[in-house]
Amino acid sequence: MIDTxxxxxxxxxxxxxxxxxxxxxxxxxxxxxTLAYETFGRLNAAITNAVLICHALTGDAHVASAGAGGKxxxxxxxxxxxxxxxxxxxxxxxxxVIGGCxxxxxxxxxxxxxxxxxxxxxxxxTIGDMVAAQAKLVERLGIERLLAVAGGSMGGMxxxxxxxxYPERVGSVIAIATTARHSPQQIAFNEVGRQAxxxxxxxxxGQYYGxxxxxxxxxxxxxxxxxxxxxxxxxxxxxxxxFRESASAQKFAADFEVAGYLQYKGDNFVRRFDANSYLYxxxxxxxxxxxxxxxxxxxxxxARRAPFLVIAxxxxxxxxAAQSRELVKACKLAGIDVxxxxxxxxxGHDAFLVETDEETHLVGHFLQKVSREAAVKVxxx
Amino acid sequence: xxxxxxxxxIIAGLVEPxxxxxxxxxGEGDLMACLAERKSVKAxxxxxxxxxxxxxxxxxxxxxxxxxxxxxxxYGNRSxxxxxLNQCLQQVKSPQKVLAEAVRVGKKAIVGVxxxxxxxARWQLAAAGRAPVTPALPYQWYDxxxxxxxxxSDFIRYGRDNGILIEKAVYLNGGSRVRLLPNMxxxxxxxxxxxxxx
Numbered sequence: 001m002i003d004t005x006x007x008x009x010x011x012x013x014x015x016x017x018x019x020x021x022x023x024x025x026x027x028x029x030x031x032x033x034t035l036a037y038e039t040f041g042r043l044n045a046a047i048t049n050a051v052l053i054c055h056a057l058t059g060d061a062h063v064a065s066a067g068a069g070g071k072x073x074x075x076x077x078x079x080x081x082x083x084x085x086x087x088x089x090x091x092x093x094x095x096x097v098i099g100g101c102x103x104x105x106x107x108x109x110x111x112x113x114x115x116x117x118x119x120x121x122x123x124x125x126t127i128g129d130m131v132a133a134q135a136k137l138v139e140r141l142g143i144e145r146l147l148a149v150a151g152g153s154m155g156g157m158x159x160x161x162x163x164x165x166y167p168e169r170v171g172s173v174i175a176i177a178t179t180a181r182h183s184p185q186q187i188a189f190n191e192v193g194r195q196a197x198x199x200x201x202x203x204x205x206g207q208y209y210g211x212x213x214x215x216x217x218x219x220x221x222x223x224x225x226x227x228x229x230x231x232x233x234x235x236x237x238x239x240x241x242x243f244r245e246s247a248s249a250q251k252f253a254a255d256f257e258v259a260g261y262l263q264y265k266g267d268n269f270v271r272r273f274d275a276n277s278y279l280y281x282x283x284x285x286x287x288x289x290x291x292x293x294x295x296x297x298x299x300x301x302x303a304r305r306a307p308f309l310v311i312a313x314x315x316x317x318x319x320x321a322a323q324s325r326e327l328v329k330a331c332k333l334a335g336i337d338v339x340x341x342x343x344x345x346x347x348g349h350d351a352f353l354v355e356t357d358e359e360t361h362l363v364g365h366f367l368q369k370v371s372r373e374a375a376v377k378v379x380x381x
Numbered sequence: 382x383x384x385x386x387x388x389x390x391i392i393a394g395l396v397e398p399x400x401x402x403x404x405x406x407x408g409e410g411d412l413m414a415c416l417a418e419r420k421s422v423k424a425x426x427x428x429x430x431x432x433x434x435x436x437x438x439x440x441x442x443x444x445x446x447x448x449x450x451x452x453x454x455x456y457g458n459r460s461x462x463x464x465x466l467n468q469c470l471q472q473v474k475s476p477q478k479v480l481a482e483a484v485r486v487g488k489k490a491i492v493g494v495x496x497x498x499x500x501x502a503r504w505q506l507a508a509a510g511r512a513p514v515t516p517a518l519p520y521q522w523y524d525x526x527x528x529x530x531x532x533x534s535d536f537i538r539y540g541r542d543n544g545i546l547i548e549k550a551v552y553l554n555g556g557s558r559v560r561l562l563p564n565m566x567x568x569x570x571x572x573x574x575x576x577x578x579x
Contacts, residue, residue: 332456340444341438342446362435
């Protein structure tokens with residue numbers, strides 16, 4: 001069971017958008033729908049400074065702390081006064097995704113038809129559906145056009161989906177450590193995670209709310225995930241082949257430091273995340289497909305007026321730079337003004353959360369540029 | 382520094398105001414910034430050095446972190462008014478391919494090359510018997526980024542043999558123009574070229 005007491009503290013500042021319904025890409029209708037979100041900074045009078053930040057697989061709406069003493073957000077080092085996403089200048093919106101378990105409608109929500117949690121009766125959702133819900137939120141906030149949509153990993157996929165789905169509402173795109181579609185290897189890793197959840201004796205076909213939840217399965221899924229987020233080099237630096245101090249007599253104890261770390265990460269994760277949400281969201285990521293080659297170029301052509309900033313990390317083997325280069329190539333062929341940088345980091349996929357000096361420089365200057373250009377466009381009216 | 386500014390001035394003189402430019406090997410974006418300011422050019426850059434990319438982005442320039450040798454297939458035919466290759470042709474792996482791509486992607490291309498047949502280089506090779514180090518080719522044999530060594534005459538001949546029309550050529554020795562015996566007296570040549578259509 002998710003620790004609700006902890007959630008309440010985390011989500012204390014979170015606001016909620018309530019929608020009567022949301023039509024999903026599958027054709028099914030989800031009703032009603034709640035979307036959790038947070039905002040930082042102020043919307044200017046011309047409504048030209050709104051930036052939407054999209055979170056990765058297990059993130060939430062709490063992207064930054066609201067001020068001194070607040071709980072740090074998942075991208076705290078990037079969002080705030082004077083930071084890359086400067087809250088003195090920009091109105092930052094971060095929403096949680098539908099299908100999640102952090103305040104938005106997902107499989108653990110109550111199905112109004114039955115009065116019970118949806119569990120596996122929850123419909124399949126897509127990245128496009130997540131974005132459609134965010135579009136309703138942006139509309140409700142009175143914003144016609146976002147200055148930028150930004151995100152890393154799954155957040156980057158959402159940014160790309162925004163650009164293609166609502167080109168007239170996206171001023172620019174920041175896509176970090178991401179891809180236009182999952183490769184078989186990426187799908188394979190997600191499949192291992194899902195199978196670990198499904199194989200847990202407590203899974204009970206998704207109907208575990210109120211009872212024992214499939215904690216071991218979900219923790220194992222997270223452990224696999226964590227391996228893919230790091231690089232060989234960053235693991236070697238952080239743990240080496242060292243053993244933990246508290247050695248156990250068990251033959252197969254997790255006595256290497258790296259093993260202990262993975263267990264710790266896995267155990268922590270089950271306290272804040274729902275196994276069913278994990279299944280639904282990883283599925284949405286795997287289903288995401290903006291196309292490749294000519295098809296990708298044609299899809300992106302819709303967004304040709306929005307400048308793109310694409311960032312990849314050299315040691316990221318989960319979302320390798322080659323995928324970003326594919327995206328950049330399609331952008332160029334589509335006539336998009338794209339800036340691309342491959343940051344030489346050893347942190348692997350995690351770099352997008354860690355390597356903030358370089359990201360701050362790139363994102364900060366890119367936002368300044370698109371903001372200046374937006375101001376020029378607004379003035380003659 | 383003076384020589385750099387002079388070649389940028391010459392290139393700016395060859396570019397039509399308001400045109401689109403792809404600057405290959407754009408470095409820190411000095412030329413792009415100069416063209417944007419003086420000629421209201423819409424410039425995009427391609428550069429392989431990460432640090433140079435940061436500098437470009439800091440100046441509000443659009444730049445792509447890539448190798449020129451495999452980065453040009455990403456652009457459609459005649460998608461830029463000009464493709465610029467200033468002082469980087471001698472550093473690419475396959476100049477033949479890059480030049481062919483430059484005149485495909487650009488309606489015109491502007492190529493700046495260092496002259497390996499400059500008198501000081503000839504002197505060092507002929508009289509001293511050593512690999513030349515000149516202001517235009519300021520590297521020792523062991524640390525040079527240059528992979529190809531060509532003269533201005535070599536470039537002109539290459540154009541003739543490969544269906545490339547040299548529309549204009551400007552020769553420089555440091556900050557001054559060279560009009561007499563350029564292949565001996567000029568350190569650099571800047572060529573405005575286009576593809577001869579059959």
